[in-house]
Amino acid sequence: MKALVFNGVGDIRLEEVDLPKILNDNDAIVRVTLSAICGTDLHLVRGTVGQMQKGTILGHEAVGVIEQIGKAVRNFTVGDRVIIPSTVACGFCPSCRKSNFSQCLESNPNGPEAGTTFFGGPKSSGPLQGCQAEYVRVPFASVNLVKLPEEVSDHEAILLSDIFPTAYFGADIAKVGPGKVVVVLGCGPVGQFAITSCKLLGASRIFAIDNIGSRLDLARKQGAECINFNEEDPTEIIKELTKGTLADIVIDAVGVEAEKPSSGPAKKEGEKLKKEFQQELESIAPKLNVQGKQWKPGDAPSQALRAAVGMAAPGGTISIIGYYPPELDAFPIGQAMNKNLNIVMGNCPHKKYIPLLLEKVRIGVVDPTTILSQERTLEEIVEAYKHFDLREEGWIKVAIKP
C-alpha cells in the first residue's frame, strides 16, 4: 500500500509499504477513507518534538471502514464506518477508568510510564504506524474506534479524530462557562475549535490571537474579538478592552513552535527574550533540517506560555493544549505563582469527548467542515505538507484522500 513515511527530520516520502496485519486479538485493520495533516505532524517533521524513528508512517487523524477484526473485538463488524481517535487507550487500566485515556498504562509498548500512545508519533509514543496511508492497524479496537452514524460524512467526522476533542478538552478543563472572558492563543484548527467550544460552553467574550490574516478572519466569523500580534500588542489590547481586569481563562493553542512578533508594538518585548528563545530551541531541537523557508521551526518556543501568564487575571486559569516536548522547561513560574494562577494542561483523552461532540455534529449544532480549507490525494501529500509548513494564507486544515 501507499503511505507517507518519515525518513528523517525534513525528509518525508510517499512509499510503497507492506499492508498492516492483525497482530493481537484486539486489533482491527481499518481502510482509511479520509485522513488529515495536523500541526503536530509539522512538529515531527521539523524536528521540534521527540525522537522519530525512521520508517514511521505519519498521521494520527483518520476515518475509515473496518476491513478486518481480531477475535476479541465484539462491538464492531467488518464494514463499519469509524472514527479513529488519535490517542490509544486500553479501556480497563486505572487511568482509563478515570477517563484519563491519554495516560493509559497498558497501551504504550514502551511501558506504563512512557505516557501518551498515539498513531504516527515519536518513539516514546509507541511508535505505532500512522493513518496517512491506505490502511492502518488499530490496537485495543473495541475501545479505540468510534462508530460513525450514516448521516455524518467523512468530511464532517475527520475533525473529530483529534482537533475538535482537543480544543473542547482545553475549554472543559479550564471550566469555561457563562460570563467567562477567554483568550485563545493561536487560530490554527485547534484554536478555531477552541473558539467553537468556548461558544458551546457559554463564554461571554472570546479574544483570538494570531498573525495570519485568513485564520483571524475565520475566528472573527465565529464571533471572536481578533488581535494580530504583528500589528498590536495583544496584552495591552486585552487590558484596554477589559478595563484592566484581563482574562479569566487563557487557552494556549499554539505550542512549542510559537513565533515572536516580527513587527508592531509587541516586537520590542519579544526581541528582549531573543537569547532565551534561541537557547530553548537548541535544547528541544538539536537537529534541524531547514531547507530555505521549508521546515523552519517557530522562533520563540515559550512565547505563548509567557503571553498566557501575562494575559490571565489574578486567580485566573491557563489551559495548555498546544504541544510541548518533555525537554522544554521554560515557564514563567514566578509570575504565575504570584498571580495565584491555576494551570491545567495535557494531551487530549480523545475517547472521552468524541461521542459527545459527534452527536453535536450529527444534529447540526456544529459544522466542522468550515475549517477544512484544502483536500489533496495521498499522491499529493508531500506537496500538501510543504504548503502547510510554509504557513501560507488560506491553508488551515488539509484533508487527505487515499
Ligand SMILES: NC(=O)c1ccc[n+]([C@@H]2O[C@H](COP(=O)([O-])OP(=O)(O)OC[C@H]3O[C@@H](n4cnc5c(N)ncnc54)[C@H](O)[C@@H]3O)[C@@H](O)[C@H]2O)c1
Ligand atoms: N494537547 C493535545 O492533545 C493536542 C492535540 C492536537 C494538537 N495539539 C497541538 O496544538 C497546537 C495547535 O495545533 P494546530 O493544528 O492548530 O497547529 P497550527 O500550527 O495550525 O496552529 C498554530 C497557530 O498558532 C499561531 N501562532 C504562532 N505563534 C503565535 C503566538 N506567539 N501567539 C498566537 N498565535 C501564534 C500560528 O500562526 C498558527 O496559526 C500544536 O502545538 C499541536 O501540536 C495538541
Ligand SMILES: [Zn+2]
Ligand atoms: Zn492532530
Ligand SMILES: [Zn+2]
Ligand atoms: Zn488504559
